[in-house]
Each structure stands twice: as C-alpha cells, then as structure tokens.
Amino acid sequence: MATGDLAFFARPASSAVKIVAPSNTHDTLTSPKPSPKKESAAQRPCRNIVIYGSCKFQDKGCIYYHPSRDNPSPVPPNESPSLSNALPAQSVNAPVFVPKIPSASLTGTVSSPPLEFQVDHSQSSSSSSSGPSNYDDAESYDPYAYDLNGNDDANGDSFTGGSHGMQLNPYDQSGHGMLDYETQNPMDVFYGGQSSFVRQQLNYHLYSQPLPETLQQRFFVSDDIREELQKRSETIYTAPAPGLGLPDDLQGYHSLMPLENTTGERRKFGSWISTVYRAVSSKDGMPYVLRRVENFRLSSQAAFGPIEKWSRIRHPNIISVREAFTTRAFGGDSLVVVYDYHPNSKTLSEAHVKPKSSQFQNGHNRLATQDTRISERTLWSYIIQIASALKAVHDAGLSMRVIDASKVLITGKNRIRISSCGIVDVLMHDARQDITRLQQEDFTMFGRLVFSLCCTSMGVMNDLQKAIANLSKGYSSDVKSVALFLISKATTFKTIGQLFDLIGSRLLTEFNESQNATDRLEGELMSELENGRLVRLLCKFGFINERPEFARDARWSETGDRYIIKLFRDYVFHQVDEHGRPVVNLSHVLTCLNKLDAGVDERIMLISRDEQSCLVVSYKEVKACVSSAFNELGMGEMG
Numbered sequence: 001m002a003t004g005d006l007a008f009f010a011r012p013a014s015s016a017v018k019i020v021a022p023s024n025t026h027d028t029l030t031s032p033k034p035s036p037k038k039e040s041a042a043q044r045p046c047r048n049i050v051i052y053g054s055c056k057f058q059d060k061g062c063i064y065y066h067p068s069r070d071n072p073s074p075v076p077p078n079e080s081p082s083l084s085n086a087l088p089a090q091s092v093n094a095p096v097f098v099p100k101i102p103s104a105s106l107t108g109t110v111s112s113p114p115l116e117f118q119v120d121h122s123q124s125s126s127s128s129s130s131g132p133s134n135y136d137d138a139e140s141y142d143p144y145a146y147d148l149n150g151n152d153d154a155n156g157d158s159f160t161g162g163s164h165g166m167q168l169n170p171y172d173q174s175g176h177g178m179l180d181y182e183t184q185n186p187m188d189v190f191y192g193g194q195s196s197f198v199r200q201q202l203n204y205h206l207y208s209q210p211l212p213e214t215l216q217q218r219f220f221v222s223d224d225i226r227e228e229l230q231k232r233s234e235t236i237y238t239a240p241a242p243g244l245g246l247p248d249d250l251q252g253y254h255s256l257m258p259l260e261n262t263t264g265e266r267r268k269f270g271s272w273i274s275t276v277y278r279a280v281s282s283k284d285g286m287p288y289v290l291r292r293v294e295n296f297r298l299s300s301q302a303a304f305g306p307i308e309k310w311s312r313i314r315h316p317n318i319i320s321v322r323e324a325f326t327t328r329a330f331g332g333d334s335l336v337v338v339y340d341y342h343p344n345s346k347t348l349s350e351a352h353v354k355p356k357s358s359q360f361q362n363g364h365n366r367l368a369t370q371d372t373r374i375s376e377r378t379l380w381s382y383i384i385q386i387a388s389a390l391k392a393v394h395d396a397g398l399s400m401r402v403i404d405a406s407k408v409l410i411t412g413k414n415r416i417r418i419s420s421c422g423i424v425d426v427l428m429h430d431a432r433q434d435i436t437r438l439q440q441e442d443f444t445m446f447g448r449l450v451f452s453l454c455c456t457s458m459g460v461m462n463d464l465q466k467a468i469a470n471l472s473k474g475y476s477s478d479v480k481s482v483a484l485f486l487i488s489k490a491t492t493f494k495t496i497g498q499l500f501d502l503i504g505s506r507l508l509t510e511f512n513e514s515q516n517a518t519d520r521l522e523g524e525l526m527s528e529l530e531n532g533r534l535v536r537l538l539c540k541f542g543f544i545n546e547r548p549e550f551a552r553d554a555r556w557s558e559t560g561d562r563y564i565i566k567l568f569r570d571y572v573f574h575q576v577d578e579h580g581r582p583v584v585n586l587s588h589v590l591t592c593l594n595k596l597d598a599g600v601d602e603r604i605m606l607i608s609r610d611e612q613s614c615l616v617v618s619y620k621e622v623k624a625c626v627s628s629a630f631n632e633l634g635m636g637e638m639g
C-alpha cells in the first residue's frame with residue numbers, strides 16, 4: 001500500500017466504534033449491543049466505519065483520515081490501518097481508493113460538522129436525502145452562504161478554496177481550482193473550446209436542495225407540454241401504411257405518407273385536385289410537406305419565379321416554402337410544392353368551423369354538440385397573426401391569394417400559420433394579374449374568414465346581413481369594425497397600415513401574451529436543462545457499474561474507486577425501508593444526483609452490502625471517484 005495514497009482505516013470487526021467531535025463531551029455513538037433477536041437489516045449496526053476524505057478533528061477513539069500533502073502518512077499513532085473489513089479482498093493489496101480529489105479541496109479548510117452520530121440504519125436507510133440525520137442538522141448546506149472573498153464559509157464549503165480570493169469551480173478536476181478545459185472529460189461537451197474562459201464558482205449548480213416531494217415535478221417539463229411534444233415526435237416518426245403505391249423516391253424525398261384521405265371524394269384546391277403528403281428529405285433527414293397538384297403541366301420555367309420569392313420569406317405565421325418541381329412519378333403530370341412540416345397541426349376549419357362529432361354524455365344516449373365558438377381573445381390573436389403575415393407578404397411585393405379556414409393551420413397553442421403559399425402563383429402564372437388588385441382581394445378573403453370564424457360556418461357570406469347580426473351578438477364592436485373594413489369595397493385601396501390602426505391596442509395584449517408564453521417555455525426548458533446533466537451522470541454510472549472487465553481486470557468495477565461508486569449507486573437506488581421494502585423515491589434520487597453533480601462537501605454514509613462496513617464519504621469525493629473511473633475508461637478506449 002502506498003503511503004499517502006490510502007484513505008481508509010477500519011477497526012477490527014469486533015471493536016466498538018465511536019466517533020466523537022473534539023469539543024463534545026458526551027459519547028453518543030453506541031457500541032453494537034448483543035441482541036438476542038436476529039436484527040433486521042435496518043437495525044443491525046455496522047462494524048466498521050471508514051471516513052473517506054478530509055476531517056479536521058482528531059480523537060483517539062476515532063477512525064479518521066486527514067489527507068495532507070505535508071504529512072503524507074495518514075496513519076494515526078497506535079492505529080494499524082486495515083482495509084480488510086471495509087473493502088473487498090482485492091483492494092487490500094492494490095493501491096486503491098486513491099482519492100483523486102483536487103488539491104484545492106485537500107488543502108482547503110473543511111469545517112467538519114461535529115461528528116457525533118449514531119450508526120443507525122433506520123435513519124440512513126430512510127428516504128432522507130442525505131444520510132444520517134445528525135449530519136443534516138449540523139451541516140445543512142446553504143448554497144447561497146458562500147463568501148465571495150474566498151474565505152471559508154459557514155457551511156464548510158471548500159469550493160471557495162482558501163484565502164486567495166479565487167473562486168474554485170466545483171467541476172474542477174485539475175486541482176488548481178479553475179476549470180481545466182484541456183483535461184476535460186469526454187462527456188463534458190459543453191465545456192469544449194473555451195480554454196481561455198475562467199468560470200467563477202458556480203453555486204447555482206447546486207440547483208437542487210433537498211426538496212419536499214411535492215416539488216419533484218419541477219425537475220421535469222410539465223405534463224401537458226411533454227404530452228404535446230411527445231405526440232408531435234411520435235407523429236413525425238409514424239411509418240406510412242404499406243401498399244399505398246406511392247413513389248419510393250420523389251426528387252430527393254422518400255417515405256411519402258398522405259396527410260389526408262386519398263380514397264373516396266377527392267379534395268379540391270380551387271379547381272385542381274390536390275393531395276398533401278409528408279415525406280422525408282434525403283438531404284437533411286427532416287420531414288416536409290409536399291402538396292401535389294394533379295394533372296398540371298408547366299407552361300414555362302418562369303412560373304417558378306414566385307416560388308423563389310416565397311422561399312425567402314421567413315415569418316412566424318407563414319409556413320415556409322422550400323421548393324417546387326414537376327414530376328411524372330405519380331403517373332400523370334403533377335406539380336409539387338414543398339413546405340415545412342408542422343406535426344399534429346389542424347386547419348382552422350377542422351378546429352372551429354366543421355361540425356364536431358357528437359358525443360355521448362355521461363354514458364347516456366343523449367347527444368351533445370361541442371361548443372366550437374371562438375373566444376374573443378383567441379379571435380383577436382388569430383386576426384393579429386394573420387394581419388402580421390399579410391403585412392410581411394404585401395411588403396415583399398406578393399399577395400397571399402389563399403386565406404381560407406382550410407388553409408390556415410393551428411400549429412401550436414393559439415399559434416396559427418398560413419399554408420399553401422405560392423402555389424396559386426404557379427398555377428395562375430399565365431393569367432398575369434395585377435398585384436395591387438390581388439392584395440385587395442387578400443383583404444376581402446381575410447374578412448370572409450373573420451365572419452366564418454365568428455359564425456362557425458363557411459357559407460355565412462351568402463347572407464351578409466345575417467352574418468353581421470350573428471357577429472354582433474357574440475363579439476365586440478371592434479371585431480365588427482375590423483370585419484366590415486376587410487370586406488368593404490372601398491373606393492380607394494386599403495392598406496395593411498389601416499388595418500393595424502383598427503387593431504390598435506389589441507396588439508399590446510398579444511405582445512404581452514406572447515412574452516408570457518416565452519417566459520413559461522423558458523421555465524420549462526430550465527427543468528429539462530437539469531435533466532440533461534443528470535442523464536450524463538447516469539450514463540457515467542452505466543459505463544462504470546457492473547462492467548464485466550476492464551484492463552484485464554475482471555473485478556475492476558468492484559474495486560478501488562469503483563467500489564465507492566457501487567456503494568453510492570446502492571445508496572441512491574437500492575435503499576430499503578425498515579420493513580425491507582425498496583425505497584422508490586424519485587426526490588431522493590434527484591437530490592443525490594444533483595448534489596453529486598455539484599460535488600458538495602456534505603457527507604453521506606455508504607454501507608457495504610454485507611452491512612458490516614460503513615464508509616463516510618462526501619459527494620465531492622464520490623464525484624472525484626466517478627470522474628477518475630470514467631476518465632480511466634476514456635483512456636482505455638483511446639489506448
């Protein structure tokens with residue numbers, strides 16, 4: 001055993017264990033009392049306690065280790081080190097358990113808590129997040145209580161690293177207290193390429209306090225958002241049904257799947273028959289929407305001119321146009337225009353205008369019709385979004401040409417996008433119409449759409465007086481003014497600016513709502529950010545734990561630093577309660593992993609599987625063990 005390397009001392013199995021704080025006068029650690037009954041796992045006391053890492057206190061009755069570079073021999077007087085009771089057999093001989101703790105943490109002062117505790121399995125095996133409760137009392141970690149001047153803080157947080165006023169990084173594995181990007185480990189991809197950047201101590205890495213269980217869902221994105229995103233992802237990867245007879249490859253797009261019914265009555269796009277497919281691009285692997293117009297023969301290549309203009313428009317309320325081509329892959333001549341794909345979107349017509357399917361209510365055979373009426377707030381949001389899209393298009397010298405409930409898609413919560421842009425420009429290229437007149441028609445189509453949405457009927461414009469009466473019943477006079485402005489046959493040309501004058505203060509409400517939505521989403525994103533870190537930690541555990549062999553050593557994963565990792569894994573995942581039932585407590589797992597990731601000084605007691613040995617170890621030390629073992633694997637891979 002190399003002197004100075006070893007961090008463990010254990011009393012012989014028979015000796016009573018006592019751990020006392022220096023200033024404390026009463027011994028509180030009980031010797032294991034002979035019990036006539038067979039003790040349960042949770043009651044049986046450990047025979048050996050090994051303190052791993054640094055402690056300031058010294059007492060004859062203690063088993064301790066005080067690593068110091070000045071005094072490399074950790075052997076206390078009259079104490080014979082023995083690992084045999086604490087560690088697996090192989091580790092006795094091997095120079096193992098070398099704590100690869102950053103030198104900063106070795107030399108920095110650690111204010112140890114009064115080490116006064118009873119070896120009490122019922123406490124350590126409870127679902128409490130941080131080992132023996134006495135520790136909790138004495139050393140409750142306060143992430144905000146650190147000293148910016150680098151002095152030792154009240155919590156004994158050695159991150160501040162002594163008196164240099166230099167902030168140490170909890171992620172530092174290099175020993176000099178700063179992030180060492182040269183020796184970064186291969187999982188820490190986020191730290192790459194910033195070698196000149198010195199990060200200050202990041203106490204906010206300790207984002208997880210021991211939380212009440214009710215808060216545990218804050219670690220995850222909220223249920224409704226997760227459900228929606230998962231559904232979208234599932235939709236993207238649904239495979240097309242076999243036997244549709246669609247082309248295998250269509251000018252670099254494959255896996256075609258129709259997004260609408262292709263049998264029975266064919267859907268029309270104006271006077272053309274069109275079908276919408278989802279397909280995957282061979283270039284970037286992303287899904288796109290292909291709108292195919294059947295029996296269309298291109299008269300001249302110039303008809304694709306507008307498509308180029310459309311493909312330059314990027315607007316949050318317009319479905320982006322990517323490209324257009326003609327093909328004979330479906331049999332006859334077809335025009336195909338490619339758009340961005342927004343999974344699980346619905347047309348306004350599907351969401352608000354078409355009659356909803358009737359439902360049975362409360363198990364009775366009573367039919368109930370769903371109320372499809374749009375709230376005024378939602379209606380204003382739709383009006384503003386369409387107006388905004390219209391402005392971008394008119395400003396680009398184009399006209400929308402189709403503003404219809406069946407061509408405006410709801411792609412997210414209250415979020416609409418206009419689809420099928422540019423296609424009419426290609427289809428009607430030969431007609432050569434005046435753009436100003438076409439832009440005026442956009443206003444009229446927009447007005448009709450507002451009436452259809454207010455009255456939840458497509459044919460509402462057949463009787464304008466009735467439509468106006470219906471609209472007035474359900475909506476404010478401001479909505480009526482906007483709708484009438486849009487459909488009016490003005491003697492002078494209408495402009496999009498006039499429309500925005502009418503919309504006025506509603507814009508501010510929409511703007512505020514949109515910022516609130518961004519804030520909410522950022523909040524959700526924050527919780528996932530934490531999970532990413534935990535996944536990286538779990539991956540490291542996966543690489544290390546139970547590895548059958550490494551460097552021709554079949555016991556690699558069970559010995560040395562890895563033994564601590566194994567016991568830590570047991571501490572996190574395999575605890576049982578006083579009745580021997582598994583503790584399945586996500587809060588405990590998340591808290592432990594977050595503390596490990598932050599590398600806090602808080603100590604926990606790890607108990608060997610035979611329950612004969614305890615190891616007192618800090619999260620910081622476990623973190624060093626994980627990094628060292630993982631780096632070893634990384635080196636092995638390179639070698």
Ligand SMILES: Nc1ncnc2c1ncn2[C@@H]1O[C@H](COP(=O)(O)OP(=O)(O)OP(=O)(O)O)[C@@H](O)[C@H]1O
Pocket residue numbers: 259260267268269276289319339340341342343344345346347349406407409419
């Ligand atoms: N860019 C897109 N991303 C995702 N889905 C889309 C996209 N464009 C269209 N869809 C979906 O394809 C389906 C068919 O679209 P289409 O525009 O033909 O609507 P429709 O209701 O069938 O209209 P029509 O009555 O004019 O045929 C709709 O359910 C629509 O949600």
